[in-house]
Amino acid sequence: MRFVRRVLAVFILVAVAVGGTQLVKSLTADADSPPAVDADNGRLSQDRLTDIGDGYTLRTDAAKAYAKLRKAARKADVTWSVNSAYRDHDEQVAMVEKFGLLENGGRAAAPGTSEHGLGLSVDLTLEWEEVEWMREHAGAYGFAETIPEEPWHWTYQP
Incomplete structure (x- = not known):
C-alpha cells in the first residue's frame, strides 16, 4: 500500500508541476460528492x-x-x-x-x-x-x- 501511495504522490507532484491542478483536484476529490x-x-x-x-x-x-x-x-x-x-x-x-x-x-x-x-x-x-x-x-x-x-x-x- 505504501508503494501505491508513493506513486500517487509522485503523480500528483508531476501533475502540479506541469500545470495540472484541475486534474489533481479531480483525482483527489471524493468521487461520490x-x-x-x-x-x-x-x-x-x-x-x-x-x-x-x-x-x-x-x-x-x-x-x-x-x-x-x-x-x-x-x-x-x-x-x-x-x-x-x-x-x-x-x-x-x-x-x-x-x-x-x-x-x-x-x-x-x-x-x-x-x-x-x-x-x-x-x-x-x-x-x-x-x-x-x-x-x-x-x-x-x-x-x-x-x-x-x-x-x-x-x-x-x-
Missing part, C-alpha cells in the same frame, strides 16, 4: 457586471483586469475575440443540454459550479501564438489557465 454549488453562481445582478465588448460581461473587478490585459496584448500586436464570458444560470443549463456534463464526458460544468457563472472566466478565440502569449503574460493581470484541456478558457483570480 458533486462539485460545490455556489448560490450566487449564474445569478449575479447587473450592477456587479461590466461590459467587456461584443455583448459579453464579467464581474467588475475581472472586467477591469481584463481591460488591462487586452490593452497589453494589443500593444504586443496580439489580438483575439471573446466567445463567452459571464453565463447566467439558464445559459449554464443550456450548455449542459448542448454539450453534456464534464463528469459524464461532456464539456459543461454542472449549473451553479461554472467559473463563468461567477463572472470570472472568459473564453477566447486564440491561435497558438496568442495562447503562448497568454501563458507568458496573463498572470501579471490576474488571469490563469484553470482548465488545462481548454487553452481558450482564462479565469481571473483576485
Whole structure:
C-alpha cells in the first residue's frame, strides 16, 4: 500500500508541476460528492457586471483586469475575440443540454459550479501564438489557465 501511495504522490507532484491542478483536484476529490454549488453562481445582478465588448460581461473587478490585459496584448500586436464570458444560470443549463456534463464526458460544468457563472472566466478565440502569449503574460493581470484541456478558457483570480 505504501508503494501505491508513493506513486500517487509522485503523480500528483508531476501533475502540479506541469500545470495540472484541475486534474489533481479531480483525482483527489471524493468521487461520490458533486462539485460545490455556489448560490450566487449564474445569478449575479447587473450592477456587479461590466461590459467587456461584443455583448459579453464579467464581474467588475475581472472586467477591469481584463481591460488591462487586452490593452497589453494589443500593444504586443496580439489580438483575439471573446466567445463567452459571464453565463447566467439558464445559459449554464443550456450548455449542459448542448454539450453534456464534464463528469459524464461532456464539456459543461454542472449549473451553479461554472467559473463563468461567477463572472470570472472568459473564453477566447486564440491561435497558438496568442495562447503562448497568454501563458507568458496573463498572470501579471490576474488571469490563469484553470482548465488545462481548454487553452481558450482564462479565469481571473483576485
